[in-house]
Amino acid sequence: MSARFGERVRAAIDARGPLCVGIDPHASLLAEWGLSDDASGLREFGLRTVEAADGRVGIVKPQVSFFERFGSAGFAALEEVIAAARAAGLLVIADAKRGDIGSTMDAYAQAWLRPGSPLEADALTVNPFLGVGALDGAFDLAREHGKGLFVLAATSNPEATVLQRSVSATGRAVSADVVSVVSARNAEHTPAGEWGSFGFVIGATVDWTDAGLAAFTPLAPILAPGFGSQGAAPADLRHRFGSMSSAVVASESRSILSAGPSGLSAAIDARVAEYREASRG
Amino acid sequence: MSARFGERVRAAIDARGPLCVGIDPHASLLAEWGLSDDASGLREFGLRTVEAADGRVGIVKPQVSFFERFGSAGFAALEEVIAAARAAGLLVIADAKRGDIGSTMDAYAQAWLRPGSPLEADALTVNPFLGVGALDGAFDLAREHGKGLFVLAATSNPEATVLQRSVSATGRAVSADVVSVVSARNAEHTPAGEWGSFGFVIGATVDWTDAGLAAFTPLAPILAPGFGSQGAAPADLRHRFGSMSSAVVASESRSILSAGPSGLSAAIDARVAEYREASRG
Numbered sequence: 001m002s003a004r005f006g007e008r009v010r011a012a013i014d015a016r017g018p019l020c021v022g023i024d025p026h027a028s029l030l031a032e033w034g035l036s037d038d039a040s041g042l043r044e045f046g047l048r049t050v051e052a053a054d055g056r057v058g059i060v061k062p063q064v065s066f067f068e069r070f071g072s073a074g075f076a077a078l079e080e081v082i083a084a085a086r087a088a089g090l091l092v093i094a095d096a097k098r099g100d101i102g103s104t105m106d107a108y109a110q111a112w113l114r115p116g117s118p119l120e121a122d123a124l125t126v127n128p129f130l131g132v133g134a135l136d137g138a139f140d141l142a143r144e145h146g147k148g149l150f151v152l153a154a155t156s157n158p159e160a161t162v163l164q165r166s167v168s169a170t171g172r173a174v175s176a177d178v179v180s181v182v183s184a185r186n187a188e189h190t191p192a193g194e195w196g197s198f199g200f201v202i203g204a205t206v207d208w209t210d211a212g213l214a215a216f217t218p219l220a221p222i223l224a225p226g227f228g229s230q231g232a233a234p235a236d237l238r239h240r241f242g243s244m245s246s247a248v249v250a251s252e253s254r255s256i257l258s259a260g261p262s263g264l265s266a267a268i269d270a271r272v273a274e275y276r277e278a279s280r281g
Numbered sequence: 282m283s284a285r286f287g288e289r290v291r292a293a294i295d296a297r298g299p300l301c302v303g304i305d306p307h308a309s310l311l312a313e314w315g316l317s318d319d320a321s322g323l324r325e326f327g328l329r330t331v332e333a334a335d336g337r338v339g340i341v342k343p344q345v346s347f348f349e350r351f352g353s354a355g356f357a358a359l360e361e362v363i364a365a366a367r368a369a370g371l372l373v374i375a376d377a378k379r380g381d382i383g384s385t386m387d388a389y390a391q392a393w394l395r396p397g398s399p400l401e402a403d404a405l406t407v408n409p410f411l412g413v414g415a416l417d418g419a420f421d422l423a424r425e426h427g428k429g430l431f432v433l434a435a436t437s438n439p440e441a442t443v444l445q446r447s448v449s450a451t452g453r454a455v456s457a458d459v460v461s462v463v464s465a466r467n468a469e470h471t472p473a474g475e476w477g478s479f480g481f482v483i484g485a486t487v488d489w490t491d492a493g494l495a496a497f498t499p500l501a502p503i504l505a506p507g508f509g510s511q512g513a514a515p516a517d518l519r520h521r522f523g524s525m526s527s528a529v530v531a532s533e534s535r536s537i538l539s540a541g542p543s544g545l546s547a548a549i550d551a552r553v554a555e556y557r558e559a560s561r562g
Contacts (some may be wrong), residue, residue: 026384065381065388071399072356074392079352097381099408100346101438103307107346111355118352127380129410129433131440152410157382159412166447166455174447174455 005123005148006186006195009221009249012058012091017275018237020059020093020223021268022253023049023081025066029257039073042066046081049257052264054088056272061223061251062121064096079118092121093223093249097152099127101134109138113147123148125201125223132181139185139198148197150223153178154211156203165211173212183216195247196220204232204240204250215243222248228255234271234278250275286404286429287467287476290502290530293339293372298556299518301340301374301504302549303534304330304362306347310538320354323347327362330538333545335369337553342504342532343402345377360399373402374504374530378433380408382415390419394428404429406482406504413462420466420479429478431504434459435492437484446492454493464497476528477501485513485521485531496524503529509536515552515559531556 025045027037033048035041046062053060062085067078085092098108111117112124123142126135126149135151142149154164154175164175172180179200186196196218204226208214222241226232227250238245252271259267306326308318314329316322327343334341343366348359366373379389392398393405404423407416407430416432423430435445435456445456453461460481467477477499485507489495503522507513508531519526533552540548 024385026388063385065379065385065392068392068400069388069398071360071392072353073399075353075356097379097408098346099380099410100378101436101440104305104344104346107307107344107350111346111349111352117350118354119349127378127408127410129380129408129441129444130436130438131442131444133440134438155382155411157411157415159382159414160410161412162449162451162458163410163412163455166449166458168443168447170443174444177443177447 003146004194005142005146005197006190006220008091008122008146009059009148009199010195013246013249016056016058017272017279018248018250019057019268019272019275020061020249020251021049021053021057021256022251023060023062024253024257029254032258033261039070039077042070042074043077043080046077047084048261049264050081050085050088050090052268053085053090056265056268057090059091059093059249060085061093061095063253064094075119082119082121086122091123093123093125093150094119094121095125097125097127099130099135101130102137105134106137106141109141113138113142113145115145123150125150125152127152128178132178142197143189148199148221150199150201150221151178151182153200154202154206154213156205156226176212176214179213179216183218183220186218186220190218194218199223201225204236219244219247223251224248225251228252234274237275237278284427285475286423286427286478287471287501289372289403289427290340290429291476294527294530297337297339298553298560299529299531300338300549300553300556301342301530301532302330302334302338302537303532304341304343305534305538310535313539314542320351320358323351323355324358324361327358328365329542330545331362331366331369331371333549334366334371337546337549338371340372340374340530341366342374342376344534345375356400363400363402367403372404374404374406374431375400375402376406378406378408380411380416382411383418386415387418387422390422394419394423394426396426404431406431406433408433409459413459423478424470429480429502431480431482431502432459432463434481435483435487435494437486437507457493457495460494460497464499464501467499467501471499475499480504482506485517500525500528504532505529506532509533515555518556518559
């Protein structure tokens with residue numbers, strides 16, 4: 001069995017810092033990079049981003065929707081990009097936000113987390129609208145193979161507030177319930193002092209108090225979109241995440257990718273240095 | 282521009298009844314059918330199901346996760362299955378439960394609803410955890426092309442209750458909020474007396490009162506999983522959905538698919554007759 005995902009994330013952050021490079025081949029970015037808006041453009045975009053990330057960061061996050069836009073040909077490109085990233089020793093978080101029940105959810109987990117699957121990644125983002133319990137088959141499969149899940153908990157887009165801050169029969173907000181139930185899963189299987197393998201998606205600009213969130217145990221990775229062009233800066237990380245800040249995976253896409261293929265490596269280097277500086281500040 | 286999706290669903294139900302045949306190539310069903318558990322097995326399973334559905338029902342619903350399990354090769358099989366169904370005049374609901382924000386959500390909508398996309402279906406199931414407003418780009422794209430969306434509103438799995446019955450700042454349960462906001466989108470664009478093109482997923486065994494749901498306008502299609510092997514019978518349809526029952530798309534998978542390739546047509550015929558009988562009862 002592979003090392004536990006929680007510990008693999010911790011090692012990646014220890015070695016390279018929190019920056020996670022998003023692989024988001026948006027049509028407008030493909031055009032900026034001089035690539036065609038088709039599966040071969042996606043492939044080129046993804047492989048060049050992996051090449052620039054290799055040795056500079058520990059984690060990459062392909063955004064699945066931009067590959068899905070081209071159907072099976074787009075998925076073939078994604079398979080190559082994921083394989084190249086994993087071969088380079090990068091941790092790959094497939095940002096697919098899948099969510100279903102029973103054997104249907106199991107099939108998603110098998111697609112993204114089963115060793116030998118053509119789409120095999122290290123972790124998958126998942127959606128808890130059908131209940132965290134509906135994801136149990138995915139938790140089991142992930143644990144069995146040293147893989148991880150990031151469960152959507154609190155996002156920073158304004159349209160999300162009404163639902164995610166609704167109050168459940170437990171008296172807690174939806175976001176807090178998700179954190180509580182997932183943390184209980186981590187507690188069952190995480191050796192003392194290690195990180196849980198089931199993390200959360202919590203936007204970098206979310207106000208934890210407003211969202212009903214509090215520090216949780218066991219510590220588990222927090223995938224935080226919203227750094228870079230969406231408004232949060234590396235210097236904000238410790239302030240925003242407090243005692244949880246060591247577990248943040250800071251995801252940036254456009255702020256890095258808009259440097260274009262020739263400027264990509266330098267953009268990543270500069271950003272990694274900013275996170276390093278901020279962690280000392 | 283194509284006819285509006287809401288009216289296309291109404292016409293399909295008028296012509297053939299509410300039964301929607303799920304295309305769920307679960308590993309155990311592939312084995313029962315004597316097919317290999319790989320992309321060629323999926324393709325064969327899907328095409329045979331389409332062939333049996335053709336002329337018997339109006340709507341089919343491929344379950345995307347079972348195709349995704351085989352990555353790009355599975356998606357290539359799905360593309361063939363969807364194309365065969367649409368060529369036969371069947372309405373195709375891609376059951377993918379996608380949900381994201383902004384341009385990422387737009388890319389999912391383009392994948393499944395844009396004319397000419399390799400995965401082009403007639404409608405897509407979507408997940409509102411990030412807010413119904415986060416789906417607005419998909420609403421716009423669907424409307425532009427005469428396509429539909431089915432928004433997860435109230436599911437019947439027990440793990441879903443805590444989240445979906447949480448109470449929002451509006452004073453309503455999450456499920457009721459989803460129905461309210463989506464119905465407002467329908468109201469903006471639905472001619473009087475027609476059906477909205479943005480429907481809901483509401484489990485066949487959900488108790489509407491417990492779930493905080495009530496009849497809504499404009500009428501819009503309700504995709505109801507849970508008929509067949511999950512516990513609801515055709516005779517329950519009018520009782521469970523009341524004044525909304527004419528808009529129900531009754532989805533069945535295992536109850537039909539377990540008849541195997543040689544018994545499939547007869548199983549569909551028998552089930553269609555049961556719904557016809559129940560609607561007279």
